[in-house]
Amino acid sequence: MSVRLIKAQRAVEGEGFEVRRPFPTQAVPHLDPFLLLDHMGPTTFAAGKGVGTSWHPHRGFETVTYMLDGQMEHRDSMGNHGLLNPGDTQWMTAASGVLHKEGPSATMQRSGGTLHGLQLWVNLPAAEKMSDPTYQDLRVEANARRDEPGATIRVIAGSLFGLDGPGRTRWPISYAHVTLDHAATVVTDLPEGHRVLVYPMTGAVDVDGTTVAEGVLAIVDGATLQLTGAADRSDVIVLTGEPIGEPVARHGPFVMNTDDELRQAFRDFGAGRFGAPTD
Numbered sequence: 001m002s003v004r005l006i007k008a009q010r011a012v013e014g015e016g017f018e019v020r021r022p023f024p025t026q027a028v029p030h031l032d033p034f035l036l037l038d039h040m041g042p043t044t045f046a047a048g049k050g051v052g053t054s055w056h057p058h059r060g061f062e063t064v065t066y067m068l069d070g071q072m073e074h075r076d077s078m079g080n081h082g083l084l085n086p087g088d089t090q091w092m093t094a095a096s097g098v099l100h101k102e103g104p105s106a107t108m109q110r111s112g113g114t115l116h117g118l119q120l121w122v123n124l125p126a127a128e129k130m131s132d133p134t135y136q137d138l139r140v141e142a143n144a145r146r147d148e149p150g151a152t153i154r155v156i157a158g159s160l161f162g163l164d165g166p167g168r169t170r171w172p173i174s175y176a177h178v179t180l181d182h183a184a185t186v187v188t189d190l191p192e193g194h195r196v197l198v199y200p201m202t203g204a205v206d207v208d209g210t211t212v213a214e215g216v217l218a219i220v221d222g223a224t225l226q227l228t229g230a231a232d233r234s235d236v237i238v239l240t241g242e243p244i245g246e247p248v249a250r251h252g253p254f255v256m257n258t259d260d261e262l263r264q265a266f267r268d269f270g271a272g273r274f275g276a277p278t279d
Helices: 106-111 259-270
Strands: 002-007 009-013 017-023 034-045 056-058 061-069 072-076 081-084 089-093 098-104 113-123 134-138 144-148 151-157 173-181 185-189 195-202 204-207 210-213 216-221 224-229 233-241 249-251 254-256
Touching: 002 017, 002 210, 017 216, 034 061, 034 195, 061 072, 061 081, 061 173, 072 089, 081 089, 106 113, 113 195, 113 233, 151 185, 173 185, 173 224, 195 204, 195 210, 195 224, 204 233, 210 216, 224 233, 249 259, 254 259
Parallel strands: none
Antiparallel strands: 002 216, 009 017, 017 034, 034 113, 056 098, 061 089, 061 113, 072 081, 072 098, 089 134, 144 151, 151 173, 173 233, 185 224, 195 216, 195 233, 204 210, 204 224, 249 254
8 A cells, every 4th residue: 555645735715714735736636636735724713703705616626625623604606504513524526516505604704613624626527527417515513414323424425334325416426534543543444546535634643654734735645545543532524436447627617628628618707607695
């Protein structure tokens, strides 16, 4: 097994929300089929001071938002309105185009609090990029879960650790959240041919003799994955995805296969073909 480490870089999104971002960067533009990984917080803000994003478009990929602490609110031009609480996931397949906005919930805006979560962008193959957009609101109780000595495993999508998650995917990927006490160990077989990413949101984890700290992404190559807690308590995200292997043309909120398709996305957005804000 080999393990490559990438330290997340600080970035600012939306109206001023700070994130830690292992990719994309100049050195790592994407990790096929994954386009972006943003670690949001943990950020504690005073009442009325929370920031998120304004209405903005997406085309050609999926956004997957997972909450560890706090509460986020989502609205989109398909008419969806959702609240994410700890352990919840929102899976928006933008595909042919959608407008959305997200940020701390109205309740958190009023009272303040701590927000901590993760947003992943998943590319779509050319055959799916112009399909109809869809939305999944996955509650924490729907996650496949198993408790082991010193460990809790939750699978949100795909198959890992002998569990099948509830999320419906347009391309073969897996998404799991593993909580480990110090020295607790869990093992899973990995899907053949998949890219494998391990990211501690809290604490640290040992991967095949390599310690991976909070805010550091591990790219793992191997047939099995063994994780051992290397802090008092660690929350670790495990992602796997089959590479798509197609050209990637991206600019801002659009990810297509060619520059001509990007230009068409901007024309369609300008012509109002992504729908309208719903508030």
